[in-house]
Amino acid sequence: MPAGPSTPALALRHVTKVFEDGTRALEDVSFTVDPGELVSLVGPSGCGKTTALRIAAGLETPTDGDVERSAAASANLGFVFQDATLLEWRTARSNVELLPELRGVPAAERRARAEAALASVGLSDAGAKRPRQLSGGMRMRVSIARALVSEPELALFDEPFGALDELTRLSLQVLLQDLFAAARFAALFITHSVAEAVYLSDRVLVMGPGRIADEVVVPWAHPRAPELRYTAEFAALVGEVSGRLESAGASIGDDPRAGVTR
């Protein structure tokens, strides 16, 4: 079916995932991500966030339920991993060029796109460097540039800032927020940081073990100033989401094997 204006970029409908060893990672999970919307999945480690993301990407198949991506999202999908996953033997620019290269984009065009993508993440001067010459934050910037170089309809982020120090993490949140405000791709963002989810998202989906327990709409429009994170309203919303997260974790868990991250 062709994607219309109201068609979500991504929809998971009643998705259940049971691994071969019997582990129930997801139980009847449903949510959508509309075009131009950034949705966060927030939850504790092991609640099934990454499994949901991998199913959304097509890297895992659901045991039950459906996954739908719009045609545009399926054709042009960006993915940012937990670690930068850069190819060590390639320069930063060449890493960013990888996906256009695999799609057969001519060399001059993909080089221009890579330069622009690196500039958008503030790494214009680092194109010739190899990953080992970059800091953790710079590597993640290259990874984001690689995911966004083809201007994806749908971008998936798997806890990309989880391993970074706090200052780098804060600056990358601002960077990603700016990139999102400028390009308005649909995005699903996995994190265990409530503040990060609230700052970046239009909606926050709160996960308990294996399922979506709650949903919170974030009221502020994009672009968002970095200072928003230090306001009383922001702190109040973070507190509310944290409270719902806590009650979701406390009240769910009928199956002790549920929610194991794979």
Added chain:
Amino acid sequence: MTARAPRRLPEWVASVASGVVAVVVLGGIWTYVSLVLLDPDRRFLLPPPWEVVATLGRPSVMQPMLEALGRTTMVSLAGLAIAVALGAAWAIAMSQSRWVERVIYPYAVILQTVPILALTPLIGVWFGYGIPARVVVAVIIAIFPVISMTFFGLTSGPSPAAHDLFTLARATRWQRLTRLELPAAVPSMFTGLRSAAGLSVIGAIVGDFFFQQGAVGIGGLLRVYTLRLDMAVLLTAVGLTALFGVVVFTVFGVAERLVVGHFYGAPGGGRRR
């Protein structure tokens, strides 16, 4: 008053000094065995070091020895080149299909474990008793590290996330092999290449020893000198072959450091996740 760190010799001085000490000690033991422990009528079994060194100045000895070493070098390099091409293709085939791996991996193990002595009659019958047979021996002895290290690099080099990246990009099998698996395998391949280079030298000398039709190699000369009981010349030839092996090993070690160091940061590979 500030405490001073004890002065240390520069590393190269320490390295040279330890080498000199080793040579002096070895030379001393050698001289002692030759002049003191051996009766004069049995001294030909281990002539003193200076008699061995003196052979280096005899063109009638050194010219045929260097020519033979040149031939052995060619056999060794040809064997190494074939082992690398064949071994890499073998490993790639195994990495692309579990079924192929199950079928052909046992033969790689057999090549590694079967004594070369047991194969020499077959090799002689199939390839003759000249230079081609020597190359075959070098290939058989050198190929296993190429297969095993290339296969290890292809299967263990790329991280699962890197494979996911290529899956998401809908990369073809060829793109995955050429842009991910082979580049990720390069550090391991160099480790295998370094071992194979040393083994190809051994293989070429063993081949010389068994297959002596045609121009003689250094292994053939070793046999001739042994039959003549010309121990001074034999020891010179042994020293030369040892030096040759060290040079080959070092050359490939330096190549590994340059290539792997430049593209991957540290020689020897092993990494990821």
